[in-house]
């Protein structure tokens with residue numbers, strides 16, 4: 001097995017249970033693992049990588065994505081929201097969009113996501129969707145580490161009048177989907193040199209029966225796989241669970257025995273005490289007590305004017321907070337920054353929601369939830385999932401505290417190279433196993449087709465321009481003006 005020594009200017013190395021800063025050190029990689037990190041290494045090696053003007057950090061664990069859809073959120077889901085549904089996009093926008101994406105468009109979204117994720121710091125991704133086999137194949141080819149779930153549910157929400165949410169149930173579909181999800185895990189688990197793994201994802205708390213959730217929790221425990229569920233993600237979902245069970249969504253999950261250390265709950269924004277729902281309770285202690293983790297996807301809410309209240313308070317309550325990107329852009333660099341900043345705003349405290357808090361959430365906390373002590377850290381025995389950042393680029397200079405610069409200043413351009421499982425997947429700013437120009441052009445085609453197809457999936461058949469008007473009106477051809485002409489020319 002070939003042995004590589006990476007000489008680096010700065011290394012975020014793991015020691016005594018936490019990240020530490022090692023200056024002018026080296027990392028030795030053998031096969032897909034780190035075998036040494038420290039000040040110097042004198043044993044013979046096959047290759048020396050000169051990263052003396054770079055900062056090497058562990059790769060980020062992105063705990064919540066929908067790769068076959070999310071890239072197509074761009075240009076569409078921003079600046080719009082329905083007051084009736086407390087600004088949630090779930091009622092009107094997602095069904096309209098979901099029905100308009102064709103099968104090819106879903107695959108094109110996945111292909112594009114591979115490059116987007118690698119370029120913005122994700123080295124381990126958790127994906128919830130419906131074309132898991134394709135995601136597994138794409139991840140294998142791109143070199144990404146992936147946990148993949150084919151989602152399932154016993155019903156769906158819908159609105160028929162744009163005012164009220166209702167539910168349409170099909171319990172058989174939930175059971176069939178669960179069975180297929182188990183078979184899927186069996187089929188793909190540990191493919192791609194063990195980089196590809198499966199997990200379970202009943203879709204949403206309000207669209208699954210108690211029985212389906214309980215069986216899912218039992219299966220996750222016996223298979224020792226993560227268990228993802230969307231929880232407390234909209235006011236109407238919170239109210240629905242309160243009306244059905246007289247409890248908050250988190251309280252109800254506890255009451256049916258769903259919560260355990262395998263749980264990675266998506267969002268958990270509308271908890272007891274949140275100002276959007278004004279309901280008494282102590283959801284955070286319940287989550288902490290059961291060691292359930294939260295996938296916090298700050299941007300999908302922040303762009304609608306909704307925030308967790310607050311990220312540092314969840315940490316203080318002892319909840320294992322992980323980060324995800326969910327929507328577009330699928331950038332962990334942005335997830336770190338928005339989480340830090342919105343956390344400070346909501347807590348009204350600059351000293352909370354720090355660079356360390358969000359960096360840990362994107363690395364060690366994600367690894368803890370996955371039950372992996374070989375991810376999210378640079379230490380002997382860990383997988384070689386490494387990010388190589390420039391230290392002398394425009395947005396990284398001046399550099400004194402590398403974690404603060406990554407969280408508050410870095411752009412994707414400052415991420416120079418990426419290694420996953422000991423192999424380069426990005427080098428000198430170029431993603432290696434994906435044709436970036438081709439996948440970008442294909443995503444544009446997928447968007448063009450989707451925007452043209454929007455209508456049938458919306459309760460009132462509304463088209464793209466009605467649902468998401470262009471920011472500025474079209475320029476009028478008859479209003480074109482020559483310099484010096486005060487009123488503009490008129491066409492007779």
Ligand SMILES: [Zn+2]
Pocket residue numbers: 064065066230266326
């Ligand atoms: Zn989601």
